[in-house]
Amino acid sequence: MDDTPVARKTNVHDFATAYYLLEGLNEIGIDYLFCNFGTDHAPIIDEMAHRRKRGEAMPGVIRCPHENTAAHMAAGYALVTGRGQGVLVHVDVGTANTANAMHNLYRSRLPVLLMAGKAPYTVNDELVGSRDTYVHFVQEPFDQASLVRPYLKWEWTLPSGVVVKEALRRAHSIMQSEPRGPVYLMMQRETLTQHWNADDIRRYPADQFATTTGGGADPKLVAAVVDRLLTAENPILITGYAGRHAHASRTIDALAQFAGIAVYEANMTNNISHDSPCFVGFTPDKAVPEADVGLLVDVDVPWFPSAVPANRKTFWAHIDIDTLKPGSPMWMFPGNLRMQGDSGRILDQVIEELKTKATPRFKAAAAARLTPIKAARDARIAHAAKLAADKGKPGAINPHYLTAELSKLLDDEDMVFDEAVTNAAAVLLQIPRRVPNTTVRVGGGGLGWSGGMALGAKLAAPDRLMVQICGDGGFYFGNPTSVFAISQQCKLPIFSLVLDNSGWNAVKQSTLRVFPEGEAKTANAFEAELASDVDFAKVGEAFGAYAQKLSDPDQVPAALARCVKEVRGGRSALLHARVTRM
Numbered sequence: 001m002d003d004t005p006v007a008r009k010t011n012v013h014d015f016a017t018a019y020y021l022l023e024g025l026n027e028i029g030i031d032y033l034f035c036n037f038g039t040d041h042a043p044i045i046d047e048m049a050h051r052r053k054r055g056e057a058m059p060g061v062i063r064c065p066h067e068n069t070a071a072h073m074a075a076g077y078a079l080v081t082g083r084g085q086g087v088l089v090h091v092d093v094g095t096a097n098t099a100n101a102m103h104n105l106y107r108s109r110l111p112v113l114l115m116a117g118k119a120p121y122t123v124n125d126e127l128v129g130s131r132d133t134y135v136h137f138v139q140e141p142f143d144q145a146s147l148v149r150p151y152l153k154w155e156w157t158l159p160s161g162v163v164v165k166e167a168l169r170r171a172h173s174i175m176q177s178e179p180r181g182p183v184y185l186m187m188q189r190e191t192l193t194q195h196w197n198a199d200d201i202r203r204y205p206a207d208q209f210a211t212t213t214g215g216g217a218d219p220k221l222v223a224a225v226v227d228r229l230l231t232a233e234n235p236i237l238i239t240g241y242a243g244r245h246a247h248a249s250r251t252i253d254a255l256a257q258f259a260g261i262a263v264y265e266a267n268m269t270n271n272i273s274h275d276s277p278c279f280v281g282f283t284p285d286k287a288v289p290e291a292d293v294g295l296l297v298d299v300d301v302p303w304f305p306s307a308v309p310a311n312r313k314t315f316w317a318h319i320d321i322d323t324l325k326p327g328s329p330m331w332m333f334p335g336n337l338r339m340q341g342d343s344g345r346i347l348d349q350v351i352e353e354l355k356t357k358a359t360p361r362f363k364a365a366a367a368a369r370l371t372p373i374k375a376a377r378d379a380r381i382a383h384a385a386k387l388a389a390d391k392g393k394p395g396a397i398n399p400h401y402l403t404a405e406l407s408k409l410l411d412d413e414d415m416v417f418d419e420a421v422t423n424a425a426a427v428l429l430q431i432p433r434r435v436p437n438t439t440v441r442v443g444g445g446g447l448g449w450s451g452g453m454a455l456g457a458k459l460a461a462p463d464r465l466m467v468q469i470c471g472d473g474g475f476y477f478g479n480p481t482s483v484f485a486i487s488q489q490c491k492l493p494i495f496s497l498v499l500d501n502s503g504w505n506a507v508k509q510s511t512l513r514v515f516p517e518g519e520a521k522t523a524n525a526f527e528a529e530l531a532s533d534v535d536f537a538k539v540g541e542a543f544g545a546y547a548q549k550l551s552d553p554d555q556v557p558a559a560l561a562r563c564v565k566e567v568r569g570g571r572s573a574l575l576h577a578r579v580t581r582m
């Protein structure tokens with residue numbers, strides 16, 4: 001029996017909804033709550049203290065100075081573990097601060113349970129938790145969820161504590177079912193302080209509430225793809241996020257080697273070992289018009305139609321956990337047939353069928369195709385080496401050289417969070433990866449994610465080195481004081497490499513693409529330059545990180561080695577590198 005004054009104001013006794021909320025979070029397997037607290041959380045904070053006092057389990061609480069970091073930490077954790085975590089923020093304003101991250105999580109199909117309070121609905125102290133401060137009168141918009149609704153799979157306002165565990169299980173089922181993504185639960189203070197008898201609160205155990213996984217495909221469609229592959233002369237495969245599942249990655253590689261298929265990667269992760277004889281690179285632009293059979297596997301944007309004329313005669317098979325892309329008003333990439341499901345399982349079916357139907361002629365042709373594929377591969381590697389050979393000049397370090405040097409210091413399992421925008425291609429080219437899902441970008445376009453995601457990934461995989469690579473613009477977007485504060489407070493060392501090219505090069509390049517000979521070019525006025533002569537290293541130093549500003553190309557190997565050593569030793573490092581100006 002709880003004997004706090006709270007019990008006096010409610011009819012039913014025993015425990016507050018907040019108690020069952022924390023218990024329910026345990027039951028759905030939430031390891032961490034990434035929190036930015038406010039007045040709405042008083043019942044939860046008090047209940048956390050009760051639980052600690054009683055020695056009861058509850059999710060780990062990571063206090064985050066900015067919600068952008070909180071939500072992106074959940075993204076990094078989910079990326080590594082596959083399991084969505086809780087993000088607890090303050091009413092409408094905290095929710096608004098997560099919108100950028102919710103966009104990224106939604107577009108990356110990463111699960112997260114976002115939770116926020118709502119302003120109390122009583123004003124005269126009728127119930128425990130009634131309005132008692134100025135902000136309670138101004139923090140209630142008509143439609144709080146609208147702040148993040150475009151990026152949600154589910155939302156609800158908890159109507160009563162009696163269903164809190166049901167709501168959590170429902171939220172969990174939806175965020176974890178494929179295609180995964182964010183869900184949002186809102187709760188008022190009066191609801192959180194309501195008391196309920198433990199006998200009235202039902203449990204919703206995991207074994208009775210399975211999530212939906214991607215399945216295999218219709219054998220008729222599998223057979224149709226195999227028939228095309230058997231006679232293909234120039235097959236290609238483009239994938240964006242299949243590599244998040246090790247099994248899909250191995251299957252793509254196996255199929256490519258058996259059938260002589262050139263594999264290209266499109267954003268958002270590395271999908272097969274870059275050592276694979278069939279991995280040819282990141283730009284299928286030249287290959288797309290020439291392909292007779294193409295496989296699109298777990299991919300959102302395989303090419304840019306404005307730049308690449310797809311061939312109407314190509315037979316496209318689209319295999320994806322999300323073939324329809326219902327979150328996008330427009331999505332028009334071709335698919336002569338589409339198979340929605342687990343791409344690894346579907347490609348297993350394809351291989352099995354292909355092996356039974358493979359003729360000696362097919363096998364000989366497939367083997368012969370490996371020669372030009374290897375030539376394309378070798379050409380790309382030689383091109384990368386040539387680009388990296390130029391160190392650049394003082395104050396203008398060549399990003400290709402810098403990232404190639406970094407590559408030498410990384411282990412296979414280490415992770416790179418590539419938010420380098422116009423230098424992202426250099427990162428991909430110069431840091432080849434053997435283990436899938438170790439160089440990551442987000443499926444969205446909201447800058448400011450790499451620091452938080454690196455922290456969340458580090459929490460999930462403490463033995464791996466996490467490297468954030470961002471531009472100077474991205475560094476600002478990422479709320480770096482929040483990132484380094486958490487790094488220090490939670491002992492989560494990460495390596496932040498900032499490629500400072502003096503501003504928003506992407507903005508400048510975009511203007512030039514639309515207006516190659518425009519007035520902005522004539523006037524050299526691209527509205528893209530940011531403060532020069534800044535020293536980002538000081539930001540890291542403020543939070544105990546090892547930090548250095550680097551302008552001299554000759555210092556690159558030593559500076560990188562020192563940073564990596566510091567991070568592997570348990571202290572964050574920040575390297576502010578002045579690279580080729582935009």
Ligand SMILES: Cc1ncc(C[n+]2csc(CCOP(=O)(O)OP(=O)(O)O)c2C)c(N)n1
Nearest residue numbers: 421422446447471472473474503504505506
């Ligand atoms: C939250 C957010 N605001 C604005 C943009 C638009 N935007 C795209 S790239 C870019 C410039 C990024 O600058 P930086 O990180 O220095 O990379 P660079 O373009 O210089 O390579 C901007 C402002 C965005 N993508 N996300």
Ligand SMILES: [Mg+2]
Nearest residue numbers: 471472473503
């Ligand atoms: Mg920049």
